[in-house]
Amino acid sequence: MYNYAWEENFIGVELFGVDCNKQKELFSRIGVLIEAPGLFPNMTAFENLKMKCISLGIKDDNYIHEIIELVGLKGVDKKKTKNYSFGMKQRLLYWKMKKAGIK
Structure with missing residues (x-):
């Protein structure tokens, strides 16, 4: 009715x-964080962020290490993202969204 x-x-x-x-x-x-996030599962956090940085014209690897530390993934950044928990993936994607200007 x-x-x-x-x-x-x-x-x-x-x-x-x-x-x-x-x-x-x-x-x-x-922006929306979905259950199947836009990460390459067979790549590490560093490699995923490197791909995004290349597309944004950012060439400084130290910047990537700062982001990994900022989102709390230091120490697991060499682990493939397919082995990350959902929360870890969301933290990694949070940076990607913020960099794209999404609130």
């Missing part, structure tokens, strides 16, 4: 101060 009274009183929804009807602007600022 559809509630017309709700529609008459609807004033809108905003995220980040943007009207949800302006989807293009809004969706460019939203």
Whole structure:
């Protein structure tokens, strides 16, 4: 059953101060961490981040080591990401999302 009274009183929804009807602007600022994250499973955290850095024009390997330490994966950065827990994958992807400007 559809509630017309709700529609008459609807004033809108905003995220980040943007009207949800302006989807293009809004969706460019939203990211989703999904169960099948965009990591290469047979590569290490360092190798995955290196691939992303290359695509962003970042050539400093020390930067990658800083990110690994920042997200709490120092010591397991040589382990293939297919052996990471879901939380470890999310932490690695968090950096990728932040670097892309996604909130």
